[in-house]
Amino acid sequence: MKHIKPAVDIDRIENDLYELSKFGFNPEDKGVYRQGLTPIDMEARHWVKQQFEQAGMTVHMDGVGNVCGRYVPAENPEANERPAVLIGSHLDSVPAGGMFDGTLGVIAGLECVRVIKENNITINRPIEVIGTSEEEGRFGGMLGAQALTGNLTFDWLESAQDPTGEYLKEALEKCGFDVHQALHARRDPDDIRAFLELHIEQGPVLEIEKKPVGVVDGISGVFKWLIKFVGKPDHAGTAPMNMRSDAFMGVADFAHELSRIIDEEGTDYTRLTIGRVDLKPGFAHTIPGEAHFTLVGRDMEKEVMKQVALSCNKVLSSIARKHNLKFTYEQLSWIEPKHFSEQLIGQIEKHAKDCELDYMRMPSGAGHDCQFFTDLVPTGLIFVKSVGGISHAPDEWSHWDDIEKGSNLLLRTLIELATED
Numbered sequence: 001m002k003h004i005k006p007a008v009d010i011d012r013i014e015n016d017l018y019e020l021s022k023f024g025f026n027p028e029d030k031g032v033y034r035q036g037l038t039p040i041d042m043e044a045r046h047w048v049k050q051q052f053e054q055a056g057m058t059v060h061m062d063g064v065g066n067v068c069g070r071y072v073p074a075e076n077p078e079a080n081e082r083p084a085v086l087i088g089s090h091l092d093s094v095p096a097g098g099m100f101d102g103t104l105g106v107i108a109g110l111e112c113v114r115v116i117k118e119n120n121i122t123i124n125r126p127i128e129v130i131g132t133s134e135e136e137g138r139f140g141g142m143l144g145a146q147a148l149t150g151n152l153t154f155d156w157l158e159s160a161q162d163p164t165g166e167y168l169k170e171a172l173e174k175c176g177f178d179v180h181q182a183l184h185a186r187r188d189p190d191d192i193r194a195f196l197e198l199h200i201e202q203g204p205v206l207e208i209e210k211k212p213v214g215v216v217d218g219i220s221g222v223f224k225w226l227i228k229f230v231g232k233p234d235h236a237g238t239a240p241m242n243m244r245s246d247a248f249m250g251v252a253d254f255a256h257e258l259s260r261i262i263d264e265e266g267t268d269y270t271r272l273t274i275g276r277v278d279l280k281p282g283f284a285h286t287i288p289g290e291a292h293f294t295l296v297g298r299d300m301e302k303e304v305m306k307q308v309a310l311s312c313n314k315v316l317s318s319i320a321r322k323h324n325l326k327f328t329y330e331q332l333s334w335i336e337p338k339h340f341s342e343q344l345i346g347q348i349e350k351h352a353k354d355c356e357l358d359y360m361r362m363p364s365g366a367g368h369d370c371q372f373f374t375d376l377v378p379t380g381l382i383f384v385k386s387v388g389g390i391s392h393a394p395d396e397w398s399h400w401d402d403i404e405k406g407s408n409l410l411l412r413t414l415i416e417l418a419t420e421d
């Protein structure tokens with residue numbers, strides 16, 4: 001990569017990421033335990049708030065815990081009236097998570113502001129760095145990004161619970177927030193010029209392709225079904241094999257069909273996963289009378305998702321007939337794929353080429369904060385290579401020189417967007 005100035009100081013990024021990882025670090029398994037809306041998560045947010053302030057930003061925490069640092073240069077106060085460029089990612093982690101997931105995007109955004117300030121770059125609009133709240137789904141959503149983009153309902157805020165049964169509204173109150181304020185975190189899209197996110201890939205593609213950085217062009221859509229096969233529980237010794245209605249045999253047959261369904265109806269980006277199976281009665285000497293299992297499907301195109309879903313439905317009903325089972329399914333969720341702004345992708349690619357950065361375009365199989373912005377404002381996502389593709393685990397790692405490249409690409413894109421008239 002060609003060294004173009006100004007550039008980020010990778011030592012500062014490294015230092016900040018290590019400091020941030022201390023909030024919730026467990027020396028036993030070396031994992032970060034910083035789930036959203038917990039005391040340690042709030043401590044981390046206050047630390048980030050201080051860093052933003054030291055970098056010359058005006059900081060506030062909104063009603064769901066998003067830490068928002070806004071930078072407008074003193075010599076150009078009128079810039080404050082114009083739509084801002086937002087850089088955001090999340091500060092919470094999964095239990096036993098790594099030190100880069102989410103945090104990289106926030107710390108790189110902070111570093112970009114420092115560089116712009118130190119180099120006296122005159123920007124014509126505000127830059128806002130946002131450390132979003134509860135992205136990992138402790139309460140089943142992406143709270144911070146949903147709040148910013150108006151994708152929250154009061155019913156959900158009232159009813160959402162974490163797996164231990166704690167209510168979201170209680171967790172908000174414990175952190176000093178009022179659930180009634182959550183809806184006020186919404187931003188007017190007219191006040192936003194663009195949303196940028198830098199994130200680790202969390203998958204193996206960049207490493208396999210030997211690329212340090214990916215320019216993401218979209219995020220997979222995802223559907224989630226709960227499927228039930230109902231047969232007949234019976235004695236595992238006396239019921240002959242040809243006279244059974246064994247619900248698990250239905251699941252096994254279906255699992256075998258998944259790769260064929262993808263070959264016939266899917267694309268390279270289609271994924272089908274059976275992540276959970278519950279058998280009833282679940283006793284070693286009884287034929288399973290019922291099987292309840294989940295199916296999660298993903299693809300980059302809505303039409304492909306529909307075809308794959310239709311094919312799954314057909315295969316499930318023919319398997320049910322074959323094994324003499326009843327079959328029902330419930331669609332728990334259907335989220336459409338998101339495609340990022342071609343214009344912004346083009347701007348990011350132009351800077352990658354100017355720097356002679358060896359990048360590739362790619363989709364994202366995982367969801368990210370930025371996906372909620374795609375329908376509202378130009379949105380861009382840059383990936384940094386993950387070593388071994390590992391994430392959501394203590395072994396999560398990215399090389400500092402790859403992080404430097406990704407951060408400089410973010411910086412160049414940010415400078416272009418923030419200095420335009």
Ligand SMILES: [Zn+2]
Nearest residue numbers: 090101102199
């Ligand atoms: Zn993440």
